[in-house]
Amino acid sequence: MAGGGKKQKETKLGLTAKKDGDFSEWYSQVVVESEMISYYDVSGCYILRPWSFAIWDEIQRFFDGEIKKLGVQNAYFPLFITEEALTTEKDHVEGFAPEVAWVTKSGQSDLDRPIAIRPTSETVMYPYYKQWVRSHRDLPLRLNQWTNVVRWEFKHPTPFIRSREFLWQEGHTAFATKEEADVEVKQIIDLYAAIYEQLLAVPVARGYKSSKEKFAGALYTTTVEAFVPHTGRGIQGGTSHCLGQNFSKMFGIEFETEEKERQHVWQNSWGFTTRSIGVMVMLHGDDKGVVIPPRVCQVQVVVIPILNSKMDEEAKRAMSQRADAIEDALKAAGVRVTGDRRDNYTPGWKYNFWELRGVPLRVELGPRDMEAGTVMLARRDTGAKESAPWEALAERVPALLETVQREMLERARATRDASVETARTWDEFMAALGRKHAVLAPWCDEESAEDEVKTRSVARDADGKELMGAKTLCIPFEQPELPEGTPCFITGKPAKNWALWGRSY
Amino acid sequence: MAGGGKKQKETKLGLTAKKDGDFSEWYSQVVVESEMISYYDVSGCYILRPWSFAIWDEIQRFFDGEIKKLGVQNAYFPLFITEEALTTEKDHVEGFAPEVAWVTKSGQSDLDRPIAIRPTSETVMYPYYKQWVRSHRDLPLRLNQWTNVVRWEFKHPTPFIRSREFLWQEGHTAFATKEEADVEVKQIIDLYAAIYEQLLAVPVARGYKSSKEKFAGALYTTTVEAFVPHTGRGIQGGTSHCLGQNFSKMFGIEFETEEKERQHVWQNSWGFTTRSIGVMVMLHGDDKGVVIPPRVCQVQVVVIPILNSKMDEEAKRAMSQRADAIEDALKAAGVRVTGDRRDNYTPGWKYNFWELRGVPLRVELGPRDMEAGTVMLARRDTGAKESAPWEALAERVPALLETVQREMLERARATRDASVETARTWDEFMAALGRKHAVLAPWCDEESAEDEVKTRSVARDADGKELMGAKTLCIPFEQPELPEGTPCFITGKPAKNWALWGRSY
DSSP, X not given: OOOOOOSSTTOOOSOSSOSSSOHHHHHHHHXXXXXXXXXXXXXXXXXXXXXXXXXXXXXXXXXXXXXXXXXXXXXXXXXXEEHHHHTSSHHHHHHHGGGOEEXXXXXXXXXXXXXXXXXXXXXXXXXXXXXXXXXXXXXXEEEEEEEEEEOOXXXXXXXXXXXXXXXXXXXXXXXXXXXXXXXXXXXHHHHHHHIIIIISOOOOEEEEOOTTTSOTTOSEEEEEEEEETTTTEEEEEEEEEEEETHHHHHHTOEEEOTTSOEEEOEEEEEEEETHHHHHHHHHHOBTTBOOOOGGGOSOSEEEEEOOOTTSOHHHHHHHHHHHHHHHHHHHHTTOOEEEOOOSSSOHHHHHHHHHHHTOSEEEEEOHHHHHHTXXXXXXXTTOOEEEEEGGGHHHHHHHHHHHHHHHHHHHHHHHHHTTEEEOSSHHHHHHHHHTTOEEEEEEOOOHHHHHHXXXXXXXXXXXXXXXXXXXXXXXXXXXXOOOXXXXXXXXXXXXXXXXXXXXXX | OOOOOOSSTTOOOSOXXXXXXXXXXXXXXXXXXXXXXEEOSSTTOXXXXXXXXXXXXXXXXXXXXXXXXXXXXXXXXXXXXXXXXXXXXXXXXHHHGGGOEEEEEETXXXXXXXXXXXXXXXXXXXXXXXXXXXXXXXXXXXXXXXXXXXXXXXXXXXTTTBOSEEEEEEEEEEESSHHHHHHHHHHHHHHHHHIIIIISOOOOEEEEOOTTTSOTTOSEEEEEEEEETTTTEEEEEEEEEEEETHHHHHHTOEEEOTTSOEEEOEEEEEEEETXXXXXXXXXXXXXXXXXXXXXXXXXXXXXXXXXXXXXXXXXXXXXXXXXXHHHHHHHHTTOOEEEOOOTTSOHHHXXXXXXXXXXXXXXXXXXXXXXXXXXXXXXXXXXXXXXXXXXGHHHHXXXXXXXXXXXXXXXXXXHHHHTEEEOSSHHHHHHHHXXXXXXXXXXXXXXXXXXXXXXXXXXXXXXXXXXXXOEEEEEESSOOOOOTTOBOTTTOSBOOEEEEEEEXX
């Protein structure tokens, strides 16, 4: 791992911004100083350095394995789309048109016709689905690709969270029946929830998008929604769409049933992006740096021998050998471990260095530990320390990593739960938003009402900065009881569901 | 797996072109009919369908694991490059300028400045290497990425072999000394050779590129070169470049040595692409379809029960259960196996279907096998058949797959060796080229001589089609003895090395 390499022994390390102070500045600092991100000289594009890419690698490994179990296969479709294909589905292209990047030249020559860079691949793939699907025997057709996509947004870019190019997977599947498509939509959204909760320790709400917020061209959209308590904003974490027959009718994707009838296929598409890494940073990071859950951290444990100048050569050698033995034992136990033996930094500087990077556990080995046959284990997430004998480490460390993983999710869930209020009236709703909370409120499910909320809930924060209006984050799958006749908090009409509202990213 | 799904029982299946006849037409047919490739409506771009992408998945798994053992880390750098960065290294940009695709618009708006799509990422990455490398402690810096790149070529596009977008990995590393860089260049080219020889069963020659053929901006380039006997053309299979200090001087990538001196780093870059899959198809395919080596084939064995209408229900059920048991036993033995139980195709049609796709082994289970407790094993590569008892399959099938893998390479090597001639004079050289061979010839190593060969060796084939002139494929690492004063075959000056020449892709 690159790292440090500063000339002075005690160079400044760490963040000047506070998470509770200027959150946005804190976030910018923490993703850069932890070496997850480098800003890049094309605006809105970022470099994913190894420290963050390793997290994406873990996400890929998990999700790719799970969808292969479901029968999904990987493929690769081109980056480029013709204008004709892009504009085939009208609602869909309207959703993306302003953000599409166009290639118009190669070398010094103008292309005959401009070619779009994919913002998503529905219109890249589906003309070929039409060719490949003829009979019910060709179904289901379930393909996935891991790619880059480009959406040339003009909103304020933020590393991981909103960038003009990002990495994702996109699954595109076709079924003979709506029932099969419905089942998959749910399987996939559950896998997305598993990435957040089981890997990234980020609690999410699962639900449907409102018709206003659903994917352009979809029949319905399901989503996992995370919540960032420090900013009081919800954030869409991944979406699994049932496209219905909208695209199959536009692209003419038909099959012959066993009864020799021609029908349009039912389609889904679903995508999960590198945004997820940013959500994890926002939730778990602190003023010392990022905090990465053990399951996705490239280095789970760092071993730091506390050598000092008073020690004689023999004592130094013994400590160094002990550190080797501990690293070997942990490696053998399946732990991703590294040792920090740099001789140009103090132990305290090294603690800061690894805390900034969010390594879950630190093993300190000092002169007194050498006498006692112990080490000190220090948790990154809580700062808690415990002493442990050498011979117990191969068992204790993996168990402690599991504890860290579990407790990170539990704490995040408790905080999230404390950030969601129930409101039945407009005043309650605005008061909850004012406390930077998400709001569960009975809703008539009318788009005009959502428009009204968005306009009326615009407000100013303590510094006078305008806060964008709230919108529905989702209509949660798990619905509280809704007695007949409960009024919508905004229109007073009979509510059709409980919707989760919030300001959002 | 999708597949077939034609309405008629006995639809036409297979290739109309012959490999020994119209090779180019045969290749176009075989990549499409085997469901590896779909042609795409942007010229020069292709869809990699699951049947070919699975091969890329295997290549990735192998190579990614090997470079991680060397200490290389994965990262992701943006698709886009500013014109300023692209043009920093002059030789380099001249090599790519005519092929660069430019984004000039987003939505309806013109960008302030056109932005290039990476043809390769030296100039994307190295401004940041400058920022990240300060001290000898930051070295080596060894990053890799798996990405798409775009080179808007106007030569005739060919699936896998030459496309405007392709997938690859690109490694970019920086070292304190030339010695370390040299070691890595060799390690990587050996890994590329291992992908070809151990995974794809394609023999390659390793060597240096001539100064005319080396990578634009490199100090020297090493290469693995395959040879396609049917066309008599060499094909570059992967390159590992020592960039020397050319880029570090242009981009100002300096470090402070232990002695507090400032020095420029030594850099390498190396890339391996999806072209390799096309080379494999060209070498191993035949008039029945592709032939995929077991190690990279998504399905290594297909089990086909030979049900017929004369069998009673009980006999059908028994055969079906036996086929299940065989599949289970092979899965348990770590074999990637699938069963073809489609009831709307004859066994013969299924044989053709899986032969077209190149599955290495077919297990046939017929009525007489049911009596004898045996199956018939049929090899895709040789067509050889052998009978094997059920209880031996878990051992025999993996062993036979290993044999297929080994023999495919051995046969390809024998053919390649028979396609390389030694020439000492111009006449011998042209005669060898005329026999569609590659030629090993003593060479003075002067660029003007290579230019002359290229011009003078233009010829016409039997159909009067112009054959492009020959060039150096590589200067092989393994050099035959070259007695002092041996004359160059073209200039007559003293030869400096043996070079491998050929027409090429």
